[in-house]
Amino acid sequence: xxxxxxxxxxxxxxxxxxxxxxxxxxxxxxxxxxxxxxxxxxxxxxxxxxxxxxxxxxxxxxxxxxxxxxxxxxxxx
Amino acid sequence: xxxxxxxxxxxxxxxxxxxxxxxxxxxxxxxxxxxxxxxxxxxxxxxxxxxxxxxxxxxxxxxxxxxxxxxxxxxxxxxxxxxxxxxxxxxxxxxxxxxxxxxxxxxxxxxxxxxxxxxxxxxxxxxxxxxxxxxxxxxxxxxxxxxxxxxxxxxxxxxxxxxxxxxxxxxxxxxxxxxxxxxxxxxxxxxxxxxxxxxxxxxxxxxxxxxxxxxxxxxxxxxxxxxxxxxxxxxxxxxxxxxxxxxxxxxxxxxxxxxxxxxxxxxxxxxxxxxxxxxxxxxxxxxxxxxxxxxxxxxxxxxxxxxxxxxxxxxxxxxxxxxxxxxxxxxxxxxxxxxxxxxxxxxxxxxxxxxxxxxxxxxxxxxxxxxxxxxxxxxxxxxxxxxxxxxxxxxxxxxxxxxxxxxxxxxxxxxxxxxxxxxxxxxxxxxxxxxxxxxxxxxxxxxxxxxxxxxxxxxxxxxxxxxxxxxxxxxxxxxxxxxxxxxxxxxxxxxxxxxxxxxxxxxxxxxxxxxxxxxxxxxxxxxxxxxxxxxxxxxxxxxxxxxxxxxxxxxxxxxxxxxxxxxxxxxxxxxxxxxxxxxxxxxxxxxxxxxxxxxxxxxxxxxxxxxxxxxxxxxxxxxxxxxxxxxxxxxxxxxxxxxxxxxxxxxxxxxxxxxxxxxxxxxxxxxxxxxxxxxxxxxxxxxxxxxxxxxxxxxxxxxxxxxxxxxxxxxxxxxxxxxxxxxxxxxxxxxxxxxxxxxxxxxxxxxxxxxxxxxxxxxxxxxxxxxxxxxxxxxxxxxxxxxxxxxxxxxxxxxxxxxxxxxxxxxxxxxxxxxxxxxxxxxxxxxxxxxxxxxxxxxxxxxxxxxxxxxxxxxxxxxxxxxxxxxxxxxxxxxxxxxxxxxxxxxxxx
Numbered sequence: 001x002x003x004x005x006x007x008x009x010x011x012x013x014x015x016x017x018x019x020x021x022x023x024x025x026x027x028x029x030x031x032x033x034x035x036x037x038x039x040x041x042x043x044x045x046x047x048x049x050x051x052x053x054x055x056x057x058x059x060x061x062x063x064x065x066x067x068x069x070x071x072x073x074x075x076x077x
Numbered sequence: 078x079x080x081x082x083x084x085x086x087x088x089x090x091x092x093x094x095x096x097x098x099x100x101x102x103x104x105x106x107x108x109x110x111x112x113x114x115x116x117x118x119x120x121x122x123x124x125x126x127x128x129x130x131x132x133x134x135x136x137x138x139x140x141x142x143x144x145x146x147x148x149x150x151x152x153x154x155x156x157x158x159x160x161x162x163x164x165x166x167x168x169x170x171x172x173x174x175x176x177x178x179x180x181x182x183x184x185x186x187x188x189x190x191x192x193x194x195x196x197x198x199x200x201x202x203x204x205x206x207x208x209x210x211x212x213x214x215x216x217x218x219x220x221x222x223x224x225x226x227x228x229x230x231x232x233x234x235x236x237x238x239x240x241x242x243x244x245x246x247x248x249x250x251x252x253x254x255x256x257x258x259x260x261x262x263x264x265x266x267x268x269x270x271x272x273x274x275x276x277x278x279x280x281x282x283x284x285x286x287x288x289x290x291x292x293x294x295x296x297x298x299x300x301x302x303x304x305x306x307x308x309x310x311x312x313x314x315x316x317x318x319x320x321x322x323x324x325x326x327x328x329x330x331x332x333x334x335x336x337x338x339x340x341x342x343x344x345x346x347x348x349x350x351x352x353x354x355x356x357x358x359x360x361x362x363x364x365x366x367x368x369x370x371x372x373x374x375x376x377x378x379x380x381x382x383x384x385x386x387x388x389x390x391x392x393x394x395x396x397x398x399x400x401x402x403x404x405x406x407x408x409x410x411x412x413x414x415x416x417x418x419x420x421x422x423x424x425x426x427x428x429x430x431x432x433x434x435x436x437x438x439x440x441x442x443x444x445x446x447x448x449x450x451x452x453x454x455x456x457x458x459x460x461x462x463x464x465x466x467x468x469x470x471x472x473x474x475x476x477x478x479x480x481x482x483x484x485x486x487x488x489x490x491x492x493x494x495x496x497x498x499x500x501x502x503x504x505x506x507x508x509x510x511x512x513x514x515x516x517x518x519x520x521x522x523x524x525x526x527x528x529x530x531x532x533x534x535x536x537x538x539x540x541x542x543x544x545x546x547x548x549x550x551x552x553x554x555x556x557x558x559x560x561x562x563x564x565x566x567x568x569x570x571x572x573x574x575x576x577x578x579x580x581x582x583x584x585x586x587x588x589x590x591x592x593x594x595x596x597x598x599x600x601x602x603x604x605x606x607x608x609x610x611x612x613x614x615x616x617x618x619x620x621x622x623x624x625x626x627x628x629x630x631x632x633x634x635x636x637x638x639x640x641x642x643x644x645x646x647x648x649x650x651x652x653x654x655x656x657x658x659x660x661x662x663x664x665x666x667x668x669x670x671x672x673x674x675x676x677x678x679x680x681x682x683x684x685x686x687x688x689x690x691x692x693x694x695x696x697x698x699x700x701x702x703x704x705x706x707x708x709x710x711x712x713x714x715x716x717x718x719x720x721x722x723x724x725x726x727x728x729x730x731x732x733x734x735x736x737x738x739x740x741x742x743x744x745x746x747x748x749x750x751x752x753x754x755x756x757x758x759x760x761x762x763x764x765x766x767x768x769x770x771x772x773x774x775x776x777x778x779x780x781x782x783x784x785x786x787x788x789x790x791x792x793x794x795x796x797x798x799x800x801x802x803x804x805x806x807x808x809x810x811x812x813x814x815x816x817x818x819x820x821x822x823x824x825x826x827x828x829x830x831x832x833x834x835x836x837x838x839x840x841x842x843x844x845x846x847x848x849x850x851x852x853x854x855x856x857x858x859x860x861x862x863x864x865x866x867x868x869x870x871x872x873x874x875x876x877x878x879x880x881x882x883x884x885x886x887x888x889x890x891x892x893x894x895x896x897x898x899x900x901x902x903x904x905x906x907x908x909x910x911x912x913x914x915x916x917x918x919x920x921x922x923x924x925x926x927x928x929x930x931x932x933x934x935x936x937x938x939x940x941x942x943x944x945x946x947x948x949x950x951x952x953x954x955x956x957x958x959x960x961x962x963x964x965x966x967x968x969x970x971x
Contacts, residue, residue: 069645
């Protein structure tokens with residue numbers, strides 16, 4: 001069946017986001033606004049946050065991929 | 078990894094310094110704040126000084142007790158004096174001038190020219206002491222004068238009133254009492270009233286002259302006073318009152334009281350004593366007046382008193398003025414002096430922790446932050462070099478073994494809050510993995526999962542950004558406790574807000590409404606005309622299971638108008654919570670492994686970490702795999718594969734079935750399954766399902782998981798082929814890992830302990846064996862607790878993560894209710910109701926969702942970290958590093 005393309009696209013998007021944030025941390029370190037220790041902390045935080053956000057999105061996507069129930073309309077009075 | 082991952086390396090050093098240089102040396106070390114002294118004097122010295130505080134210094138020194146106690150006591154005295162001065166300054170509502178920032182204060186050298194041969198510091202203390210003693214005595218003198226003067230002044234005020242009122246009495250009443258020529262005039266506007274004729278005869282009878290007592294009594298007591306006098310004298314006296322119009326200050330209590338002047342006329346001397354006692358009982362002040370006949374002397378007394386009053390007031394004001402100016406001058410310096418005293422006290426307190434070594438040297442030990450060892454060495458050498466004669470000093474490592482090192486983390490404004498969170502639970506052990514590093518990312522994230530709303534989250538984000546905007550201003554300002562807490566947590570609030578917004582986008586919840594940002598993937602019949610039936614079922618706009626049928630980011634907004642919304646969301650959020658929970662706990666277990674590797678504990682690594690990982694993976698990571706698997710399987714296709722269809726009917730050949738349609742021989746009841754099986758009446762799904770794919774029904778995952786253990790070998794609704802066999806193997810792995818976890822480590826530990834025993838003689842064997850069994854029992858118990866905690870914990874903690882679901886459900890339901898009841902109903906009626914409805918909506922959203930719910934989600938996210946995450950690896954039995962630092966001491970005192 002293969003991996004559906006939105007998953008691939010989405011994952012690449014998160015990967016790019018993560019790399020961009022890591023680059024931001026690196027940049028801040030190179031201009032001296034962050035000390036090397038603080039940059040290391042930044043790397044850890046960025047990595048964990050990006051992975052968690054990707055996982056969150058992935059779960060939401062996959063839950064709707066093969067739904068077992070369909071929405072039933074609720075009329076508002 | 079980051080330095081923050083493990084606590085700073087510490088070194089245990091000993092410092093040997095010269096007595097004379099000691100004070101300056103310690104003054105410099107206090108600025109660094111990198112060293113924590115251990116008390117090398119021990120308890121013997123403490124006991125001695127406690128038992129015999131009066132012993133002379135030389136005697137105590139001979140015993141080896143603290144020789145700087147007297148200095149510390151002097152500092153205490155100075156502190157007391159400064160407190161007194163501050164009190165006086167506050168009485169005038171003057172503000173102490175700030176002594177600048179603590180850093181500036183520490184950098185400037187003391188203003189006293191230090192005499193290099195004698196300890197410079199002792200001089201500083203002496204000169205400060207002299208100054209403060211002088212000021213304190215001056216202030217005390219002025220204060221006592223002020224009190225005395227005030228009392229006198231108040232008395233004079235009362236006397237003035239008494240004189241005036243009494244004169245009026247005598248002007249009107251005296252003629253009647255004394256001389257008979259005056260006719261008894263009628264009342265005629267005389268509010269004092271007449272003495273009625275009863276018992277009074279107007280005849281020139283000098284015997285009828287009355288004695289009088291004059292005084293002042295509080296107006297409240299007037300009636301009781303009068304009654305008491307009447308009873309005591311059996312009505313044989315005459316009392317008159319005249320209220321004083323304004324309240325005057327009572328000389329004794331200093332409080333403003335309403336008073337009345339009274340005058341008692343009585344005849345016999347015997348009741349004089351009684352009356353005087355009654356006056357004293359009512360705290361009525363008596364004043365002796367000259368004979369009222371003599372109007373001239375009364376007048377003279379009046380004028381004299383008036384003059385004295387004026388003089389007294391002038392002196393009083395002058396005294397107050399002097400006090401004020403003195404306090405004003407003091408206010409400029411007290412904060413600085415307080416800091417100097419705090420600093421000196423700290424220096425002498427630390428000096429007390431040193432021990433006298435050979436001739437004139439002091440020796441002390443302490444923990445120093447590894448990085449700052451060179452700085453410390455430099456500071457000590459510099460202090461010694463500054464002395465007139467070069468003196469030797471030594472800073473060196475104490476030979477191993479060292480006691481347990483304290484834990485120290487270098488924190489900045491971002492990491493401070495998270496480190497405090499972890500420290501509140503327990504200070505990390507020296508050099509173990511610090512959970513705070515991971516908490517910095519996962520805590521706001523889990524908060525977001527629980528809070529999950531774009532609208533409310535963005536308010537939180539804005540609040541955090543506002544705090545960041547005012548960062549510089551708030552750093553220096555003096556804030557209340559709540560504001561201080563918010564300020565120090567500003568980065569945390571920003572991150573919490575950010576993740577709350579992100580989770581809100583994924584849950585598609587903005588003030589409880591869904592956002593249709595990418596186009597919903599479901600349609601209702603007749604939805605364009607706006608006449609959708611109640612209970613209509615939506616149909617997907619794209620093919621089932623295709624890439625386009627899924628809303629690209631987050632959950633589809635159609636669910637917000639569906640009756641089975643909660644069914645869908647609950648399933649999603651529960652699975653999500655469990656997935657996050659198992660990953661976080663697995664990460665915790667991996668940290669345990671990292672700790673075991675770092676501390677070279679092979680036993681922990683092989684016989685605790687590995688079984689734990691095996692147990693966790695075989696059951697719980699497998700559950701996560703099952704969740705993802707169930708999500709990935711095309712259930713339409715699978716269910717269709719087990720459906721009996723008419724080969725010639727419309728349903729045959731639909732694209733829903735992913736395999737090839739194979740017509741069957743129709744030998745049964747004429748219907749076929751898509752894969753070519755001839756249906757027979759009464760077939761169950763298991764028979765109709767093709768054998769090579771697994772199952773044809775979406776299984777209940779909880780049932781599946783429970784049946785791994787309860788029904789090994791049979792899987793009612795399998796998802797993949799061979800599921801039963803795989804699950805059996807996993808169960809076996811988990812089953813084996815538990816006894817390994819329980820027994821392996823104690824076995825190897827006992828083996829280690831047994832080895833040295835074989836070298837000893839027989840007599841020692843029995844003794845050692847007894848000891849050993851005692852500790853072996855402890856080891857077994859400890860390990861049993863670990864095992865039970867881990868195994869049961871794995872199950873209960875996974876369930877505990879369901880609070881992520883519960884709180885996000887609570888939040889979304891509350892938001893929905895507030896929206897529907899306060900806004901929707903009023904929007905549908907008229908604009909006036911909407912106006913009020915919005916007020917209610919805003920108020921209740923602010924109070925319940927923006928304040929209470931933030932705190933609640935905060936608390937539960939914190940609990941998840943403290944309990945579920947940290948109990949996988951965190952020992953938390955460390956000691957916090959408490960450096961000898963002036964900055965810290967001054968900060969703590971203010």
